[in-house]
Amino acid sequence: MLILVVYIHTEMFKLLRLTAKFAVTFIPVTVSIFALPALAERWIRVTTDNDDNIYYIDKDSITGSGRYRRYWDAIVYREPKRGVYRRIFFNSVDCKTRQLRVRIKRDYDENNKLIRERDDGGDGELFVIEVDDSQLPVFKLACSK
Numbered sequence: 001m002l003i004l005v006v007y008i009h010t011e012m013f014k015l016l017r018l019t020a021k022f023a024v025t026f027i028p029v030t031v032s033i034f035a036l037p038a039l040a041e042r043w044i045r046v047t048t049d050n051d052d053n054i055y056y057i058d059k060d061s062i063t064g065s066g067r068y069r070r071y072w073d074a075i076v077y078r079e080p081k082r083g084v085y086r087r088i089f090f091n092s093v094d095c096k097t098r099q100l101r102v103r104i105k106r107d108y109d110e111n112n113k114l115i116r117e118r119d120d121g122g123d124g125e126l127f128v129i130e131v132d133d134s135q136l137p138v139f140k141l142a143c144s145k
Contacts, residue, residue: 043074046141049134052078057138062145067096069142070103073135085110095143098129 042060049055058072074088090104102124107115129139 044141046073047134047137053134054078055134055138057141059141059145062142064092067094069093069095069145071142073138073142080110083109084115086112091142093129093139093142095139098139100127100129100135100139101125102127 042058043056044059046055046057054076056074056076058074061070061072063070070090070092072088072090074086076086077084084107086108088104088106088108089102091100091102093100101122103119103121104124105118105120107117109115127135129135133139
């Protein structure tokens with residue numbers, strides 16, 4: 001009986017130590033990068049630009065068919081831009097003409113606190129995604145679904 005109790009205690013200690021190691025290693029990274037809106041389900045890292053800014057897309061948010069898509073994407077800046085460390089967008093795109101309209105834009109500080117939100121709906125900024133644009137890989141992924 002004593003051997004069984006010692007064995008169970010030892011195995012539980014190993015499990016707790018493994019769990020603690022996982023939490024220390026992975027959870028802060030997950031929270032710092034992926035503490036994104038509740039709407040997001042599955043953020044995927046798509047690319048890194050020449051300034052080491054990282055681009056993500058919420059693959060589960062991609063909707064639409066034919067030549068039109070809507071999706072959430074994000075940029076995590078290596079160096080903050082006027083106090084903005086992370087920016088999240090809700091976009092609509094025309095996959096044929098490569099026109100992108102920013103419908104919602106959210107800016108976050110270094111503590112993942114929302115600084116400002118802009119919801120322009122159908123009147124948001126309109127861009128054409130060029131061949132050398134950092135958004136091109138995100139666009140291609142959205143349009144491939």
